Amino acid sequence: MTFRNASGSSRTRGLAIAVGAALLLSGCATTNPQDPLEKFNRATFSFNDAVDRTVLKPAATVYKKATPSFVQTGVNNFFGNLSDLWSSANNFAQFKGQDGFSDLTRFAVNSTFGLAGVLDIATPAGLRKHNEDLGQTLGFWGVPSGPYVMLPLLGPSTLRDTAALPGDWWGDPWTHVNDVSWRNSGVALRAVDQRATVLEASNLLEDAALDRYEFIRDGYLQRRESRVLDTDRAQERAEKVHDRIEKVQEKLGVKKPVSPDDGAEAPADAAQDAASPPNNPPVPAPASPAPATK
Amino acid sequence: MKPIAQLIMTAAVAVSASALAPAAIAQEAPDVLVKRVSNDVINAVKSDKDIQGGNRQKIIDLVNSKILPYVDAQKMTAQAAGRYWRQASPEQQKQLSEEFRTLLVYTYSGALSQIKNETVEFKPFRADPADTDVEVRSQVNLTRGEPITLNYRLSKGAQGWKIYDLNVLGAWLVQTYQSTFSSEIGKTGIDGLIKKLRERNQQLASKPLAAPQK
Numbered sequence: 001m002t003f004r005n006a007s008g009s010s011r012t013r014g015l016a017i018a019v020g021a022a023l024l025l026s027g028c029a030t031t032n033p034q035d036p037l038e039k040f041n042r043a044t045f046s047f048n049d050a051v052d053r054t055v056l057k058p059a060a061t062v063y064k065k066a067t068p069s070f071v072q073t074g075v076n077n078f079f080g081n082l083s084d085l086w087s088s089a090n091n092f093a094q095f096k097g098q099d100g101f102s103d104l105t106r107f108a109v110n111s112t113f114g115l116a117g118v119l120d121i122a123t124p125a126g127l128r129k130h131n132e133d134l135g136q137t138l139g140f141w142g143v144p145s146g147p148y149v150m151l152p153l154l155g156p157s158t159l160r161d162t163a164a165l166p167g168d169w170w171g172d173p174w175t176h177v178n179d180v181s182w183r184n185s186g187v188a189l190r191a192v193d194q195r196a197t198v199l200e201a202s203n204l205l206e207d208a209a210l211d212r213y214e215f216i217r218d219g220y221l222q223r224r225e226s227r228v229l230d231t232d233r234a235q236e237r238a239e240k241v242h243d244r245i246e247k248v249q250e251k252l253g254v255k256k257p258v259s260p261d262d263g264a265e266a267p268a269d270a271a272q273d274a275a276s277p278p279n280n281p282p283v284p285a286p287a288s289p290a291p292a293t294k
Numbered sequence: 295m296k297p298i299a300q301l302i303m304t305a306a307v308a309v310s311a312s313a314l315a316p317a318a319i320a321q322e323a324p325d326v327l328v329k330r331v332s333n334d335v336i337n338a339v340k341s342d343k344d345i346q347g348g349n350r351q352k353i354i355d356l357v358n359s360k361i362l363p364y365v366d367a368q369k370m371t372a373q374a375a376g377r378y379w380r381q382a383s384p385e386q387q388k389q390l391s392e393e394f395r396t397l398l399v400y401t402y403s404g405a406l407s408q409i410k411n412e413t414v415e416f417k418p419f420r421a422d423p424a425d426t427d428v429e430v431r432s433q434v435n436l437t438r439g440e441p442i443t444l445n446y447r448l449s450k451g452a453q454g455w456k457i458y459d460l461n462v463l464g465a466w467l468v469q470t471y472q473s474t475f476s477s478e479i480g481k482t483g484i485d486g487l488i489k490k491l492r493e494r495n496q497q498l499a500s501k502p503l504a505a506p507q508k
Binding site (some may be wrong): 203204210211215220226 | 473
């Protein structure tokens with residue numbers, strides 16, 4: 001009995017190892033480590049794609065063709081202005097005080113002089129938009145992104161950012177509009193407007209991607225990570241520090257302003273100049289027609 | 295004795311300096327190169343009504359003449375194919391990089407026809423003169439919304455600096471193609487991937503460019 005049991009368990013263990021190895025191998029061949037939910041995600045993706053093709057994209061195409069471009073800009077600015085407030089709060093929560101004040105000023109200026117945000121007068125004035133959301137704030141504080149999640153209707157996201165969504169909804173002033181029909185129409189208009197702004201980009205994507213699901217996933221995850229880490233600005237900061245160190249080094253005399261190579265070349269050039277007049281005066285003349293025409 | 299030695303030294307320096315001079319002119323700094331190519335292309339698009347109207351052949355000619363000489367398509371493809379690149383025969387490597395390059399030309403020409411009022415701003419470039427692999431960073435400022443990150447990776451080869459990767463909105467092109475390449479090769483082999491790229495290119499060649507924006 002005990003013997004049989006032992007053999008049975010060893011057999012099952014062998015089977016488990018075999019299955020595990022098979023899973024691992026197939027895992028290596030097909031799935032991305034950041035996308036363990038690929039099966040579910042692909043299903044959601046094709047659902048979203050169907051909705052996009054039948055409803056959203058046609059609506060966005062009509063909107064783009066039928067409405068004057070100043071209306072589109074106004075709609076885009078209006079919702080963009082509302083998002084600046086929450087973005088500003090998230091900037092402060094990540095100790096990005098300068099960006100936080102900049103976004104807050106944008107909101108203040110555009111909401112008043114920009115006629116409730118319809119005109120974006122802050123951008124030409126040099127106040128650039130910094131889109132920050134709660135997912136980025138959580139990332140800043142060290143919360144890992146978790147697996148890739150394709151959300152129904154909302155599109156690509158990660159587990160962390162999905163968890164942060166209720167916060168972002170709360171932070172979106174438009175969700176606090178009391179009138180239900182106004183609120184819903186606004187949400188729909190915003191969706192159509194946003195889809196319209198990426199119409200060309202999505203056409204390009206269809207051309208460029210062999211497998212659109214993978215292409216969007218890999219592009220999205222990289223982009224999201226670079227936004228959370230602020231890769232660009234981190235590099236700029238590093239360079240500023242580097243510049244400062246160099247200046248201090250020069251002041252202290254650790255690093256000589258003139259490198260030894262320059263010192264060696266200078267006398268050689270002088271010697272060459274001194275030597276050249278008797279040897280090759282006819283050479284430069286035909287080579288450069290400029291002095292001849294003067 | 296001493297003056298003669300000095301003379302020989304001077305002559306040697308003069309000869310080596312004159313031999314190095316043309317090479318130095320040909321070796322345009324990477325950031326200067328990207329700036330020049332980028333400005334050339336933008337000016338060409340902005341001054342050409344046919345291109346803005348979506349004349350595909352003209353755009354492709356522009357890409358071929360102004361951009362491709364500065365792109366290392368083989369390195370780009372090798373990196374996208376990753377470990378599979380070494381398994382491919384030289385003929386497969388050649389075909390794969392040709393088809394991949396064509397696909398990128400089609401995609402890129404689609405993007406170029408969209409240029410309107412955007413301006414490109416280059417960020418400070420810092421590299422050691424000894425570097426053979428650098429990143430040039432820029433951003434495209436739109437009339438509205440956040441600027442778009444546009445960075446380039448270049449490597450120095452026998453023919454000077456060449457672009458081998460592109461970062462748009464924080465995502466590197468090569469990395470974005472990597473998993474597609476590996477899953478296609480896993481399914482149907484290198485020839486399968488070449489075939490798939492070729493089919494896509496033929497499809498794109500017959501498809502008109504997106505209607506111009508108003």
